[in-house]
Amino acid sequence: MSADDLYQQDILDLANSADGAGRLGAPDGAAQGDSPLCGDRVRMEVRLDGGHIVALAHETKGCLLCRAAAAAIGRRAVGLDAARVAALRGEVAELFAGQAAAVPSWPELQCFEPVRAHRSRHGCVLLPFDVLAAAMDNANRA
Amino acid sequence: MSADDLYQQDILDLANSADGAGRLGAPDGAAQGDSPLCGDRVRMEVRLDGGHIVALAHETKGCLLCRAAAAAIGRRAVGLDAARVAALRGEVAELFAGQAAAVPSWPELQCFEPVRAHRSRHGCVLLPFDVLAAAMDNANRA
């Protein structure tokens, strides 16, 4: 069954790396998001320079998929602007829709491919991206 | 089919007699009732003496069954008190439940026997009795 596909070593390792976990001292923007399904909660804090992320931290109380997605962001997001973050979220959504580009921009995203078969879990992976977008939005408005 | 049973000559005659139709000059009590199903409306007016009906008039906008019941009341109700009116209503309800006494107190009531098979029409026959009870109630309170 597909549940086994879901929990490959790479996704466990990614989640357990908890890259980027923590708090920033004085973020330019922060946001928090809940999963209405399971009560999971993700908080993202960013510092921006000219619209680009220069520092990021997150607190993620969630399932492995959610934590893995947050860790991928923690590992790779520095340097990105809002448009790139939106594009990356789009890549994940396409992956789930079965319309993914050959190679994802971040190698880590590939490990979410098996989630495609589990619609109820898509939100787990997308939540950190949505919260990040909201945090950047807040920073850009501030 | 049973619709034919329903509209025997006796029920048509009773309805068309319109016995008691009209208004009283100065009723001691009056009440009005609507059928929520068809918008029919019955108005009963009574004058009482010592709790007994000494005069009665009704205005009945309704189907044949409703008009027949009102006419039976118009023909027979003078002299009755509230308890007797309740008992007569009970006789009709028992007729519909198939538990009627051998001979109804008013011969006219017998013609409602075929209505028993048509539950949605029971209310048409009972409405004038209920409105009469309400009118007497109003008179007794006044």
Added chain:
Amino acid sequence: MSFSAAQWRGHFPLLAAHPKLHYLDNAATGQLCEAALDAVTSHELQHRANVLRGTYRLAEQADAAYENARRQVAAYLNAAGPEEVVFTAGTTAAINLLAHAFGEGLDAGDEVVLSLAEHHSNFVPWQMLRERRGVALRFLPLAADGRLDLSRLDEFVSQRCKLVAVTHASNVTGAVTDLAPLVAAARAVGARVLVDGAQAVQHGQVDVAALGVDFYAFSGHKAFAPTGVGVLWGRSEALAALPPFLGGGGMIGRVTAGETTWAPPPRRFEAGTPPIAQAVGLGAALDWLRAQPWADMHAHTARLAQRLMDGLAVLPGLTFLGPRDLRQRLPIVSFTLAGIHPHDACQILDGHGVAVRGGHHCAQPLMDCFGVAGAVRASLVPYNDEADVGALLAGLKDAMRKLG
């Protein structure tokens, strides 16, 4: 011709099992089509689980079926997307939802414009809103034939108007509302438009985009689908602006003893376990309906309605309610008979195997306009045929003989 009433009738199990029944009470409830029955049964046997909460396969299948039903409804209505489709318990529930959620934003001095042709379900909720919030109700008058009189629209749709709520077609006269001028008048003052489509969807696809309205409500059971389900369609931005109505599971973001946040539409408006299997049945019915040869079917029902109206016209003492021109109306035919109460007529007709309805049809304000307490109504859909109309006319003659 690709359409045959006899064949169509074959898709409705109750009618197939009752060949002698002349079912002409379709405006009250349509018979269930086999597509809907099969969809409900196979859903219950294959995919029954609660929705939008579970992660196991059965739950994901239930989710997929439920969300697919939203897509099917959206396709039938030509809505922008499935997220504009809110499942409710029926038209009445949908209109009450709006009367509360939209009504929350209204205050004394604001106006809601209705018509006197409305079904109680698009009347009483607004009276109750008037009680709650002191808004004023304005009632569009009717022409003699029961159609809305739109000649003085500017007097009724004023700057204070926040919502125009009208029926797409009358359940008594069949008159189809000319929505374009109403929508234009509402737009001109920034008001929203709700259309009660309870009598419309079963007579062919509806295009909410082309109509230009904001909200559209209808019931499954009148559209050959299960009881217990209905739809409130709302334009995305119109729904997004509304607070929730009912509270409970599924419509929340987060709940604490202090405050609670709301889910986005459509779930914001679907508190509790929705009518899952019924929504699946409704989606299947609409998908099936969408594929039917409507041009032929309209020709068929119009021919029958004409035949019925011609047959009625020669009956002594018969008064016909509603417009005569079949292009302005649906095949819903109501009439009164001098000296014969509608219920008595219906009773005799029942003896002829003809199922029609007598009474006020939950439209007492309309009845008051016509100055009658009730009427007999025969409502046709494509499975009806010449035999149904013939039986009705024969039965009426019998009723006149017996009761007249």
Added chain:
Amino acid sequence: MSFSAAQWRGHFPLLAAHPKLHYLDNAATGQLCEAALDAVTSHELQHRANVLRGTYRLAEQADAAYENARRQVAAYLNAAGPEEVVFTAGTTAAINLLAHAFGEGLDAGDEVVLSLAEHHSNFVPWQMLRERRGVALRFLPLAADGRLDLSRLDEFVSQRCKLVAVTHASNVTGAVTDLAPLVAAARAVGARVLVDGAQAVQHGQVDVAALGVDFYAFSGHKAFAPTGVGVLWGRSEALAALPPFLGGGGMIGRVTAGETTWAPPPRRFEAGTPPIAQAVGLGAALDWLRAQPWADMHAHTARLAQRLMDGLAVLPGLTFLGPRDLRQRLPIVSFTLAGIHPHDACQILDGHGVAVRGGHHCAQPLMDCFGVAGAVRASLVPYNDEADVGALLAGLKDAMRKLG
């Protein structure tokens, strides 16, 4: 012994068709019993018509079926009569009905007493009432095992209390509420009592007379009956005192543009076409349930629950939510696993054919009391068996190996 789980399972078509499915999400939705499925199908094929409006035979048969469903519900609840049974779209709709109809009579300063163990559906409607009318909500605290702490009842149920609204059994911990002291406390101050029976009715007959409560709500879909239907039972005099909630057809006395009068209960609370076929299905399910050998069935589910709890107790890092004494709880078993998120556990379990639910179970205030975001829940009913429990325990061990 007259009860066999295997035989019982045979009465549930989805389970019969999926012999390898370990369906343990019964607290979310029970599977449909064949008695209900057959009743719905045969109603749709034999007696489909709108109710309480038509006079033709089909309509009278539909009326009779619908009113018979009321009698069946009344019998299951030991209610005084069918007129005390209001059909709704579900528990959530029933509670919202009451929060509006009863809430109309409340004002700032009045209090409604809830508990922190409530499902969102018996929580959010009262929060919304607080917003609307300024009433105060008092939350009965929980003991460590999730049961209501009734030791300081007099502090919570004061003279200002107008309603106590509590669950009959928690959908997370299975804890059964000790209603007697709550009813006594409410009676002492003249308050009414609403019980949320969504988790109770599927575990055997309920006796509202013996409980002494005023209102009782539950859903069909959790009681092996169709989705789209539920019940608000109310003591006659309690219902008679309430204004209507939703407006529309069927709930009126007379409608004019000016004022409108209301029908008596239960129709006063059933605006619009009710979920007819679904009510018929619910009545059939309850009639069937009533005839089951409940003593044996309770022994069976208690044995399974004990076996499950024993099996869980030895798993490392497992924390069990709820009372341990099976006499104080239903066979609904929730737990957390150290370091393993409920959704990940459920996903692995799904791979073992085990359908359980992870998450907050629409009871976030309760989750907050336990200091957790979510839990895994396995909920048993009589069709479950040793194999279901075994598969769950084996799957959990696998999850721990893979994710731990």
